[in-house]
Amino acid sequence: MTGSLTPRAQRILRTGIVVKVLVASFLSCGQFAAAQAKNSCLDYHSSLPEPLGVSADVFSQNIHAQKGLTCAACHGGDASSDDPEKAMSRAAGWKGKIERSQIPELCASCHADAELMKKYNPRLRVDQFQQYKTSVHGQRWAEGESKVAVCTDCHGVHELRAPSDPRSKVHPANIATTCSHCHAGAEYMKPYGIKTDQFANYQESVHHEAMVVRGDLSAPTCTTCHGNHGATPPGVANVTNVCSNCHVFQAQLFDASPHRAVFAAGGFPGCVTCHSNHGIKHPTDEMIGMGEKAFCVQCHTEGDEGAKKAVAMHDRLASLAAAIAASDDLLDHAERQGMEVSQAKLQQAQARDALLKARVAVHSFRDVDLKRDTDAGLAIARQTRAAGEQAMAEWKFRRVGLGISVLAIAVAVIGLGLYIRNIEAS
Amino acid sequence: MASMASSVRSWLDERFHLEDLKALAQKKTVPLHRYSYWYFLGGMTLFLFGVQVITGVLLLLYYRPGADEAFESVQLIMTQVQFGWLIRSIHSWSANLLVFMAFAHLFSVLFLKSYRKPRELTWVSGVFLLFLMLGFGFSGYLLPWNTLSYFATKVGTEIPAQIPIVGRPILLFLRGGEEITGSTLTRMFGLHIAILPAIATFLIVLHLGMIQWFGMSVPPGIEADWGATPNRRREIRFFPNFVLRELMAWYVALGLLGALAALFPWTLGVKADLFAPAPAGIKPEWYFLFMFQTLKLIPAKILGLDGEVLGIIAFGLVGAIALLLPFLDRGNSSSSRRWVAGMACLFLGYMVAMTVYGWVAK
Numbered sequence: 001m002t003g004s005l006t007p008r009a010q011r012i013l014r015t016g017i018v019v020k021v022l023v024a025s026f027l028s029c030g031q032f033a034a035a036q037a038k039n040s041c042l043d044y045h046s047s048l049p050e051p052l053g054v055s056a057d058v059f060s061q062n063i064h065a066q067k068g069l070t071c072a073a074c075h076g077g078d079a080s081s082d083d084p085e086k087a088m089s090r091a092a093g094w095k096g097k098i099e100r101s102q103i104p105e106l107c108a109s110c111h112a113d114a115e116l117m118k119k120y121n122p123r124l125r126v127d128q129f130q131q132y133k134t135s136v137h138g139q140r141w142a143e144g145e146s147k148v149a150v151c152t153d154c155h156g157v158h159e160l161r162a163p164s165d166p167r168s169k170v171h172p173a174n175i176a177t178t179c180s181h182c183h184a185g186a187e188y189m190k191p192y193g194i195k196t197d198q199f200a201n202y203q204e205s206v207h208h209e210a211m212v213v214r215g216d217l218s219a220p221t222c223t224t225c226h227g228n229h230g231a232t233p234p235g236v237a238n239v240t241n242v243c244s245n246c247h248v249f250q251a252q253l254f255d256a257s258p259h260r261a262v263f264a265a266g267g268f269p270g271c272v273t274c275h276s277n278h279g280i281k282h283p284t285d286e287m288i289g290m291g292e293k294a295f296c297v298q299c300h301t302e303g304d305e306g307a308k309k310a311v312a313m314h315d316r317l318a319s320l321a322a323a324i325a326a327s328d329d330l331l332d333h334a335e336r337q338g339m340e341v342s343q344a345k346l347q348q349a350q351a352r353d354a355l356l357k358a359r360v361a362v363h364s365f366r367d368v369d370l371k372r373d374t375d376a377g378l379a380i381a382r383q384t385r386a387a388g389e390q391a392m393a394e395w396k397f398r399r400v401g402l403g404i405s406v407l408a409i410a411v412a413v414i415g416l417g418l419y420i421r422n423i424e425a426s
Numbered sequence: 427m428a429s430m431a432s433s434v435r436s437w438l439d440e441r442f443h444l445e446d447l448k449a450l451a452q453k454k455t456v457p458l459h460r461y462s463y464w465y466f467l468g469g470m471t472l473f474l475f476g477v478q479v480i481t482g483v484l485l486l487l488y489y490r491p492g493a494d495e496a497f498e499s500v501q502l503i504m505t506q507v508q509f510g511w512l513i514r515s516i517h518s519w520s521a522n523l524l525v526f527m528a529f530a531h532l533f534s535v536l537f538l539k540s541y542r543k544p545r546e547l548t549w550v551s552g553v554f555l556l557f558l559m560l561g562f563g564f565s566g567y568l569l570p571w572n573t574l575s576y577f578a579t580k581v582g583t584e585i586p587a588q589i590p591i592v593g594r595p596i597l598l599f600l601r602g603g604e605e606i607t608g609s610t611l612t613r614m615f616g617l618h619i620a621i622l623p624a625i626a627t628f629l630i631v632l633h634l635g636m637i638q639w640f641g642m643s644v645p646p647g648i649e650a651d652w653g654a655t656p657n658r659r660r661e662i663r664f665f666p667n668f669v670l671r672e673l674m675a676w677y678v679a680l681g682l683l684g685a686l687a688a689l690f691p692w693t694l695g696v697k698a699d700l701f702a703p704a705p706a707g708i709k710p711e712w713y714f715l716f717m718f719q720t721l722k723l724i725p726a727k728i729l730g731l732d733g734e735v736l737g738i739i740a741f742g743l744v745g746a747i748a749l750l751l752p753f754l755d756r757g758n759s760s761s762s763r764r765w766v767a768g769m770a771c772l773f774l775g776y777m778v779a780m781t782v783y784g785w786v787a788k
Contacts, residue, residue, distance in 0.1 A: 338691035340504040340511065398512075402688035409681040416674045420667065 038080045040087050041071040054158045063162045067120050074098060074106060103150040104132055104141060131230035138230075147188070154178050154228075170228075173211060175221040176202055198222075201279030220246065225277075243271040253364040285321060288362055289314030312367050316374040317358055323381035324351050330388030337395050344387035351380040454664035457644045461538055465642055467531040469672040470679055474524040475630070477683065478562075481517040482619065489569070491615040493608030496571035497697040504694055515687035523683070525563055525713045528556045536751070536770050539763055540643035546752035548636040551629050553749045558626050563711055565618040568611060576698035577708045579614075580606050585721065588734050607700070646763065707788055716777045717741055719784030744773065 045054045059065050070079035077094030081087045088094045098106060108129035110116055117124050132138040132151075140148040152160075154170055161168035169178045180199035182188055189196050202208050202222075210219035225242045226232060244251030254260060254270060263270055274287060274295040286293040289311050290302060296310040327348060331341045354377030361369040439445055456465065488507055490499040503510035532552065535541060541549035568579045583606070587597035602609035644652065652659040662668055710718050720741075724733040747754065755766050 338689075338693065340501065340691075340694055342501065342694065342696075343505065398688045398691075402685060405684050406681055409677050409684075413674050413677045416670055416677070420670050420674075424662075424667065 039070040107151045128229040135231045172217045179222045198278040205280045250363040257365045285317040320374045320377045327384040334391035339391040344384045351377045451665040455661035456668045458660040459648045464534040471527040473676045477520045500570045515692045518692035519686040528559045538645045541752040551633045565614040568614045572695035577704045715784035716780035719780045
């Protein structure tokens with residue numbers, strides 16, 4: 001590159017670099033300066049515009065830079081030399097711009113080396129490249145496909161940050177957005193013939209709400225179900241396995257249910273059949289039964305044995321939910337009247353737990369399992385309702401007592417007044 | 427039946443000379459003038475204090491001091507104990523009315539200038555009693571061990587800690603340690619049911635004794651008028667006329683307390699969690715609100731000095747002036763009366779305005 005510059009321009013460039021290095025050595029501070037080896041490339045490229053420009057600020061936040069690596073670690077050359085001829089010498093291994101097709105192997109040259117990686121992070125896995133080669137991305141990359149994702153598409157290049165950094169493109173909260181850069185692009189994905197609504201659906205999902213609204217970083221994002229380096233769409237047979245990583249009880253109950261074999265035979269992916277995949281909404285009790293929003297109607301017809309059970313299960317859930325809501329209303333009303341009902345309100349939490357267990361038990365598709373939990377919840381709801389009714393009865397008793405007391409006091413006051421008037425008159 | 431009562435009375439009379447006491451009570455009179463109704467405030471305050479003693483003793487039968495038990499025991503009183511809710515609500519409402527009535531009594535005495543010679547010490551004992559009532563309120567507030575009381579006590583004990591030199595020892599004394607813990611609760615309990623009642627009983631006896639000794643004060647204007655035209659002087663007998671009127675007022679107060687307890691039962695809140703963050707917008711009881719709001723609004727630095735410390739010193743000065751008022755205001759002229767009444771009006775206005783501001787402020 002510098003070969004095209006005039007000798008005068010080269011002298012000015014060298015002088016500029018020397019001055020910058022001197023100034024930097026006086027002014028630099030913090031971790032970056034402490035960890036950085038001499039990096040003459042950065043001194044030069046930080047003064048260039050995009051796409052060749054890399055600012056010192058951006059590079060200082062690069063995890064590799066923080067570990068003491070220089071540009072030469074990826075691009076080759078001699079970053080310790082201030083002489084552009086030497087720094088970008090082919091003899092020193094300078095590679096210039098790295099082609100996309102070279103990126104996975106270049107990254108793997110370090111990240112697949114267990115001995116080398118131990119020096120930096122002994123906990124870091126070194127099988128990313130092996131996994132990548134099993135992924136759809138990696139398989140297409142091996143076939144020479146240039147559009148598929150390589151390491152830098154997800155992790156970034158010069159601004160590459162540790163995944164735990166909230167600004168990282170692969171931080172859990174940012175992963176879906178990162179994947180959407182390709183997978184939500186209708187034009188970009190056209191040649192592959194796959195949908196591009198996953199990100200839009202995910203943004204409407206309960207998982208996105210947990211991750212973004214509630215800030216729960218353990219909530220699922222793309223890589224939770226599809227894997228990261230070995231990214232692949234889970235097949236019909238193993239969808240349940242993917243969901244069961246978190247929804248353990250539901251998966252166990254489903255595996256032991258009669259639906260397991262029927263779904264497999266019909267080619268229905270377990271959980272996804274009722275809950276969908278990317279746009280999973282808050283499950284409701286209306287999903288079971290034979291109502292308009294029920295999924296059972298897709299296979300069962302009105303009056304068949306399965307439909308009857310589905311309706312019975314829906315009714316149990318609905319009756320427990322209604323009983324809890326009625327107790328809640330009554331206890332709230334009693335509390336607003338100033339009655340002390342905190343113990344009953346605490347008990348309501350147990351009724352809610354029973355409802356939650358019943359909703360999980362739905363996945364066994366056995367009415368007897370559901371009945372056990374709903375009966376327990378209904379018994380508690382009856383107790384709390386009784387406590388609320390007792391509180392309201394007590395409230396009425398207080399009102400009556402107040403009325404009688406006020407009357408008695410008024411009579412006493414009037415009597416006293418009359419008596420005083422009487423003795424003062426006499 | 428009547429003869430039996432008569433024989434009991436004569437039996438007691440032989441030993442305790444009740445007839446002499448009765449004659450004394452009937453001989454005692456109370457001045458009657460257009461400001462006489464202010465005399466009832468003291469009696470009303472005494473009645474409410476009596477209510478506090480009775481309901482407090484009843485609460486003691488079930489209350490258990492201790493960080494692990496206090497909240498649960500109050501919950502038990504509110505839900506399981508027969509009429510426990512009523513006793514606790516009356517205790518809480520009566521405490522508030524008592525403080526209100528004590529302030530009203532103090533200002534009525536001040537505006538009627540009843541603190542003048544020879545009643546200086548009656549006034550001083552009364553001001554001490556008002557401070558004691560505030561102490562009762564502060565120490566009793568923590569006893570239910572709920573979130574509000576916990577954090578209000580935390581904030582409240584931090585305020586005197588700002589005073590140079592003695593601030594930290596005061597904080598440690600009030601808390602029984604660095605933080606609000608079970609030790610603070612038992613300390614406040616001890617103050618509330620033993621130390622403060624003992625001092626209050628002594629002061630009340632002293633206060634009432636001095637009132638009996640000196641009699642009711644007559645406002646200066648009326649006293650001068652009666653001096654000039656003695657036939658305009660009017661009095662009623664203390665017993666039974668004044669006592670029966672006072673009894674009527676007590677009945678009304680009892681009815682009011684019952685109504686407040688039944689219509690607005692004192693809530694229990696949520697048990698104090700020592701590790702939870704303080705709830706937003708936490709405020710002390712209304713009678714501390716004017717001081718709290720002032721300290722909130724006062725600039726951090728005033729002439730290079732800590733604003734909060736200056737605020738605390740200013741309130742301390744106001745308290746000292748109130749305590750020593752009879753010795754500071756020795757004049758008997760109308761200009762002196764107007765000056766004191768003007769300052770008292772100003773301070774009363776400030777208290778009301780800051781209390782309202784503190785109440786509505788976020």
